[in-house]
Amino acid sequence: MKKCLLLFIVLYCQSNLFAQQDAWVYLTDKQNVASSISNPISILTQKAINRKNAHGVIIDSRDVPVNEAYITQLKNTVGITVKAKSKWFNAVHVRGSETDIKNLKTTFPFINRIDFADKSLNTSKKVQEKKQSKFTNALVNFNYGSAANQIKMFKGEKLHLANYTGTGMTVAVLDAGFPKVNTMAAFQRLRNAGNLKGGYNFVNRNSEVSVNTTSSHGTLVLSTMAGYVENQYVGTAPDASYYLFITEDDLNENPVEESYWVEAAERADSLGVDVINTSLGYTTYDNPKYSYTNADMNGNTAFITKGTNIAFEKGMLLVNSAGNSGNDGWVIVGAPADAAGVLSIGAVKSDGTYASFSSLGSNIQPTQKPDVVAQGEASFVITENDIITTANGTSFSSPIMAGGVVCLWQALPSLNNEQIMQLVRKSASQFNTPDYFLGYGIPNLETALNNGLDLVELLENDLGLKIYPNPASSDIFFILGSQNAIELYVFDVLGKLVIQTMVTNSTPSIHIASLSNGMYIVKIQSSNQLKTIKLIKQ
Structure with missing residues (x-):
């Protein structure tokens, strides 16, 4: 009898949970668009304006914030919870019953359209799989210790020797949780330099990113780029500046996390961030009606993928883990790594051979995926308890490579995001014979730098x-x-x-x-x- 009662309670809770729908509500207009664009410092930081000017990125209506009066009206609507907002899409992510959400369209004239996460509810038909890796002045001459192999694999240490260690570059890490980054010894060098710039928790709507959370995934990811333990460990971009954004709700798998990610990317853009690393991916959800199919991984379907495409247009360089589905039922690269504007990173072992869990590319995707690979099996990371250990996953090959890309862009500041990405691809071990396992292969950033200097000279010769x-x-x-x-x-x-x-x-x-x-x-x-x-x- 107790088992039957328990089953009834579980089924009741699940049905009640799924009765609440998630949807994106797209708005018709924004306020003060022309005046905001003509006075960009009112909507962007000076660093963001400088980055856009330096790379010829146009400031447009997408940079103007969502009309807060509209959001307030939605928040005050009975049965509706506003979970996130996006200025790029001029949209609000809401949660409520199907009826309450559909009624918004007839209630408010400022609503353009509504797009349900459960695609069967849309009138126009046009992740447990969200794989985070679990534990399964003068020349700079670092002693990399445990981290030596993972940076030397793509000649990242050559950039460090030339004094390109990330100085002047700004990175946003979008992840799950960053416990103890404000106290760990491994980030003392980062904090002393004033390079830990702060962050925001988009899930809980507060600035607490370094407290204990259900996940320390972001701490491990950050360590591969910014960690430093004298003579024992050096990350791939130890002197860059970092913003930490929590966009992943580790307790649930829901498409609202895609909206949190887009919000964070918008925040990063407004702060003048150069590079975003994301060690997350989205394919299937707790509510199967929200889940994507393989065919949706086409570079322009998932909400987060479309947001990533805009982030690329805004001049940022997006580095994303390819996913850990190589040997499970999903198999292929997930969102947002499927986007053409993303440098998607697969995983190899320490000897440079394919790691079996790394997601594969597919002809569904508009460009070669993965783009390149880095060490993702037995990657060395630093835990929130300052312990150097190993972990598996493209969650770590991505930031390891992202740090190298940050240093490359520091060395070639006049080039744009697409030019840097292409230099990385062209330097890789199998650029002329790419495949769905390693993409273009393992980059050689020393070669990429030399080729980039030649490119800069050609561009400068135009003048x-x-x-x-x-x-x-x-x-x-x-x-x-x-x-x-x-x-x-x-x-x-x-x-x-x-x-x-x-x-x-x-x-x-x-x-x-x-x-x-x-x-x-x-x-x-x-x-x-x-x-x-x-x-x-x-």
Whole structure:
């Protein structure tokens, strides 16, 4: 009798749970679009504006926030809970009964359309599988200790030797939980440098990201990039700055997590983040009616994938784990790693051979997936208790590679996200013969850097000049080519003009030793052209 009663309670709770539907409510318009775009500092940070200007990214209506008056009306509607919002989509993620959600369309004229997560409820028909990996000045010459193999596999240490360790670059880590990052010894170097910039918990709607949570997954992920233990462990981008965003609800599998991710990506964009690492993926949910199919992994169906495509358009570089479904029923790369604008990272063993759990690419996807691979089997990580250990999963191959990409972009600041991604792909071990197991293979970031320097020289030759070194600590030199003289303007991240001078063949350098370390925007005016580049002072 007790068993029957228990079964009845379970079934009742499940039916009651699934009676609550999730849906995206798309809105018709926004407030003050034109004035916001003409005064972008009102909606974006100066760092975000500088990044967009440096890479030719247009500030448009998608950067304007959602109308808060509309959100307030939805929040005040009986039976409706607002879970998330997206300025890129001008949409709100709501939860409620099917009837209550459908009634919104007839109640509020500012609603354009409603898209239910349960696709069978949409009038127009056009993850347990969310695989987080469980435990299964002078030249920089680090002692990498346990982490040596995973960075040397793609020649990331060569960038460190050239002093490209992430300085001036900003990374957002979107994950589940980051317990003890504010107290761990492994992140002391990061904190001392002021490079732990803060974060936000989009699930609980507070700034608590480092308290104990149900998951320490994000702490492990961050350690592969930013961890540092003298002579024992060095992450792949130890001197970058980091924002930590919780978007994953580890207790439930629900598409609202996709909306949390999009919110976090929007926040990252507004803060001027360069690179986003996501060691999450979405395919199936607790409510099977919300689940995707393999055919949906086509680079433009999942809400999170569409959000990722916008993030790429906004100039950020997205690095995402390919997934851990290589030997289970799902098999293929999941969302958002299916997006063309994502550098999706598969996993290999320490010897560079395929790790059997790593998700496979498919002809369903619009581009080669995975893009490249890094060590994801027996990856060395640091736990929240400051213990160096190993863990398996593309959850770790992704940030390991992301850190390397951060250092590469630091070295080539005038290139955009797509150019950096293509340099990484072209440097990989099987670029000419890619497959669905390793994609283009294991990158060689030393080769990518050399090829990138050649590309920068070609681009600079369009203006007839060459600039070196960058990053720089004391002096910058110019080869003017066909130009007799150029006007030079250097702005700090707040848009303040800090240097204005003329560079000629007789005075081909400027002195920058007095500038504070960090990123600057350099505008170069010749007789008939204007060029903007990013300069790193170190």
